[in-house]
Amino acid sequence: VELGGSGAGKPTPVPLIFEGVRVYAERGVLVQESLAQGELKGEVFLGGSYTDPYLSGQVEALWGNFRLWDSLFTLDSTASFLRFFPDRGILPEFRLRAQAETRGYKVFLEARGEFLRENGRVKVRLEPHFTSEPPLSEPEIYALLTLGTPDVTRLAETLPQVALGAALENLVLGQLERELARSLGLDRFQVQLPLLQGGDLEETRFSVGKYLSPELFLGYQLDLRGEQTLSAQYRRDGLSFSLGSTFLPGDGRLARFTFTLGYDLTPALGLSFSLEAADTTRFGVGALYRW
Structure with missing residues (x-):
């Protein structure tokens, strides 16, 4: 089945163009989780076509802190942001700067990274860097954060990636989803990360939805491959039905x-x-039993 085409000709892409759709928050986008808290602001613009959208603009941290093990890191609001460029599509570059005090040391974290496409797949490139006062080597800093001592004899090589991944996850997910849903007037805003369960990064999915009435719910889902799904669900007096259509990236089929x-x-x-x-x-055919 092809959308917008007929016969043997090439299918016509969905005729939808975005022209500078503005998403703006002066403040009030909150992260309030047990491991991370903060507040964001930003202004981004959605442009391009349905099959090739792009974002431009920047999302910044007003304030924030997060935990890596027993250490509380405070964000530097002047140097922590997500930045979008039209030539990068919807994939941002990002920067994180924070510091903590632990066991008599000041520990400084700087991380630069980007999401990019290589060979048709979405990947993340991350460059974390730790320093401290008094000076320690990076392996000693990792040991200090995880073990409470600069002794590196029991430190695994993968701990830097695990530590930073946990911090970024807590900054992005959780309460942020609910606050964005509320601020945008939506009933659902969800980010799903199969990567954390062994999946691929390009399977990351963003879902939004809105109840048009107490019975009728409309939803939209997009993943980093560009696959998009439109859905509708209706329920009343015990009767329910749902429709869903998934479109391929590129040509919108x-x-x-x-x-x-x-x-x-x-x-x-x-x-x-x-x-x-x-x-x-x-x-x-299915049966559902509730107890």
């Missing part, structure tokens, strides 16, 4: 269509019928 019809026979028992059309057509 319809890759998958799903339909599900369900009915609750009792508050505890529901039945469903599903149809999926992709390379092949599949039917399914």
Whole structure:
């Protein structure tokens, strides 16, 4: 099935163009998690076509702190940001600077990185760098943060990546999703990172959704490969149905269509019928029991 095409001709991309759609927050985008807290501001613009969108602008930290093991790092708001450029599509560059005091040492963290495409895949390039006062080597600093002593004899080589990854995860996820949803007037704003469970970075998914009425919910999902899914869900008086359409990156072709019809026979028992059309057509029947 091809969207916007007919016969054997090349399918027509979805005719949707973004012209400087502004997303702006002077402040008030909050991160309030047990391991990280902070406040962000920013102004970004969405441009380009449905099949080749781009962002431009910058998101900055007003204040913030996060924990690496027992050390509390305070962000330098003048040097911590995400920066978007039109020639990079929707993939940003980022910079993080922070400092902490632990066991009589001042520890300074600087990290530069970027998301980029290589051989059709999205990858992250990260360059963390630790320094301290009084001076320690980086392996000694890693040992200080994880073991509480500069002794490096028990330190694994992978700890720098683990430490920084944990910090970035807590800065990006959690309460940030809920605050963005509220500030944008959405009922759902979600970031999913399969990479943390062994998946690929390009499987990172961003989902937004809105209830148009108490019964009708519309959703949109985009991953870093450019695959996009539109969905609608309706539920009333025990009857529910949902529709979903997934479009391929690049040419905007319809890759998958799903339909599900369900009915609750009792508050505890529901039945469903599903149809999926992709390379092949599949039917399914299911039962749901609640207790």
